[in-house]
Amino acid sequence: MKLRRGALRAALGLVLLPLLRPANAVEPISLGLAIAGAAASALTGFISYPRLYCYFRDPPSSLLILWSLLPALQENLDRKLFGQHLVNKVVVKAVKGFLNNTNAKKPLALSLHGWTGTGKNFVSKLVAESIYKRGLQSKYVHQFVATLHFPHAHSINLYKDQLQSWIRGNVSICPRSLFIFDEMDKMHAGLIDSIKPFLDYYELLDGVSYRQAIFIFLSNAGAEKITEVALDFWRNGKTREDIQLTDIQNALSVSVFNNKNSGFWHSTLIDRNLIDYFVPFLPLEYKHVKMCVRVEIESRGYAVDEDILTRIADEMTYFPREERIYSDKGCKTVDAKLDYYF
Numbered sequence: 001m002k003l004r005r006g007a008l009r010a011a012l013g014l015v016l017l018p019l020l021r022p023a024n025a026v027e028p029i030s031l032g033l034a035i036a037g038a039a040a041s042a043l044t045g046f047i048s049y050p051r052l053y054c055y056f057r058d059p060p061s062s063l064l065i066l067w068s069l070l071p072a073l074q075e076n077l078d079r080k081l082f083g084q085h086l087v088n089k090v091v092v093k094a095v096k097g098f099l100n101n102t103n104a105k106k107p108l109a110l111s112l113h114g115w116t117g118t119g120k121n122f123v124s125k126l127v128a129e130s131i132y133k134r135g136l137q138s139k140y141v142h143q144f145v146a147t148l149h150f151p152h153a154h155s156i157n158l159y160k161d162q163l164q165s166w167i168r169g170n171v172s173i174c175p176r177s178l179f180i181f182d183e184m185d186k187m188h189a190g191l192i193d194s195i196k197p198f199l200d201y202y203e204l205l206d207g208v209s210y211r212q213a214i215f216i217f218l219s220n221a222g223a224e225k226i227t228e229v230a231l232d233f234w235r236n237g238k239t240r241e242d243i244q245l246t247d248i249q250n251a252l253s254v255s256v257f258n259n260k261n262s263g264f265w266h267s268t269l270i271d272r273n274l275i276d277y278f279v280p281f282l283p284l285e286y287k288h289v290k291m292c293v294r295v296e297i298e299s300r301g302y303a304v305d306e307d308i309l310t311r312i313a314d315e316m317t318y319f320p321r322e323e324r325i326y327s328d329k330g331c332k333t334v335d336a337k338l339d340y341y342f
Contacts, residue, residue, distance in 0.1 A: 073130035080295060081119050081126075082331075083288040085241050086248075087112075090279050095127055098214070106201050107213040109274060111184075111264075113222040113252060114281025117330020120218045124180050127216065131178060140174045142166070146183035146263065153188050160194035167198055168208060175212040184219035187263025192217075199274040217275075221262035225255040226280045227326065234325060240282055252278045283326035289313045292331035296338055312337045 073095065077088045091110065098108040112120040125136055132138035144150070150159045170177050181192070198210045229248045230240060256262050256278070257270045269275055284292075290313045297304050315337060318324035 073126055076126050076129075077123070081122065082291040083240065083284050084119055084281055086243065086245055087119065087123060087279055087281060090245060090277050091123060091127065094277055095130065095214075099131070104211045106274070107199055107210050107215055109199055109215045109217070109269070109276050110279055111217040111219065111256070111275045111277070112279045112281060113219050113256065114226055115223045115283055115326075115328070115330055116220060117327070117332030118281035118284055119330070120281055121182065124216050124218060127214070128178055128180070131176070131214075138178075140170070140176065141178045141180070142170060143180045143182065146181070146187040150187060150191060156188050156191055159188075159191055163191070163194055164198075167195060167210075167213075168206075171198075171210050171213050172208050175209060176214075178214045178216070180216045180218070181263075182218045184217045184263040185221040185259075185261060189260070189263060189265040189267075192263050193268045196268050196272070196274065199269060200272070217264075219256070219262060219264070221259045221264065222252045222256045222278075222280070223283075225251055227283050229280075230282050231320070231325075234323075240285075243282070245280075248280050249278050252280055284330045285325060286313060286316075286318065286327070289316055289327050289331060289334070292334045293338070296334055297342075300338070300342065302342060308341050312341070 074088075074092050077084075077092065081087065094108060094110060098104060112123060114120060128138065128141045129135035132141060135141070136143065144163075150156075167177075167179065181187070184192070195215070197205055198213070199215060203209065203211075226248060229243065229251070233240065233243055253270055253275070256264045257266065259265055264270055290309055293309045293312050294304055297309065312334065316327045316329065316333070319326055319328050
């Protein structure tokens, strides 16, 4: 039965009005509200659309607000992520382009690689916050840590079944779901291949579309190859900003594919080109560590003491042994070191 245009507009107004208000002004919405006649039918129809369905399923404090939060992703990366020009360029374009694509052929799959403390977890957090108001706390963001959720090699078949069921169930509830897999370098080889069907170019699998979902993989695997490229540029008198994605992405994917200590070892996800971007996180230099210290001091509400800032950066260890260019822990221990001084 077709609705009259006026009734349809009225229903749309009821549905979309809360989305246009500031988040703290949104009132809880009850699906039990009686909406008369054609407006009720239109509302029911529009709830079936993925974005609005997720909206009604989540409480007001964790609303899905793609349009208003996306610009903050670029701003936060510019202000809080240091020394990662490739990450800034790739992640923003990939996420923004995917969310704006109304006819995506497959889910977005990003694989973030680099040493500890270079910003991988931080970037995945920012991506979550750019999609959901509650960020990582949203019920539509799902985090897996290899050593916590998949600790036993002898249970790999059970893990495969559980992982597939979890993804299938959550995407059925909200197509715009985000899945983050941490410690991919510690994941059992072959386990991640169980999600291959969800990342492939299928319109529907058992009646479910996965084309709006996002998968992010975090790994230390490939960090050696990234450092090798960065060092070559440095030794040839070039800056890290001269490094382009084409200088490193193919070598990185091959390195990860052939790394026996990686969950991506001989993975079909790589073999079938289902990872959209291998994103390299360059090792951080002394100046970047100082930037991290400065931001952390300011975030605690203290005045920046240049002497303390320099002292903390000097206490970090750097590699290679002779050149001492890159911090071996990135910015990971900055927070703990500040506790000593403040």
